[in-house]
Amino acid sequence: MNFPVIVTVTLREGIADPEGATIERALPALGFTGVTHVRAGKSFRMTIEAADEASALEKATALAERLLSNPVIEDASASIGTSAIGGSA
Template identity: 70%
Template sequence: MAVFSAVVEVRLRPGIADPQGATIERALPALGFSGVTGVRAGKSFRFAVQARDAAEARATATALCDRLLANPVIEDSLVTILTED
């Protein structure tokens, strides 16, 4: 068994209202930022997964997303398996 590092990004599906992102975007001109648009806020998670290979680590991380970290009705999740420690 090896230990893999997983990074999960959970983001709202396109079309789902994102008040946090909209609020950030509204604040930008007052801070002197121009040319930044389409701000979307989401969550990120990092954890270590014990698995036989990267495919098994990905399967565990994806199941974890679907069961606990993301709400699949309104959120997408993007799983990245980084390295074998």
């Protein structure tokens, strides 16, 4: 079975995030107030072929940690998505 999986990679707390800080500084000029703690990260969607949801998630977590993130400065998490990009046949 194919499972739609979403992997989210975020900077660990305490790691400087210039992109997030710049976005936060730009917001008031565009009329958005009350937005704080902006942190930028990456998101990856993919379709994983596996026997069941648990093993799809396990595979996604392994590849997120090995390929998609730098564990020294980033946290990675995987979750089952709501819709497959390539169908879920």
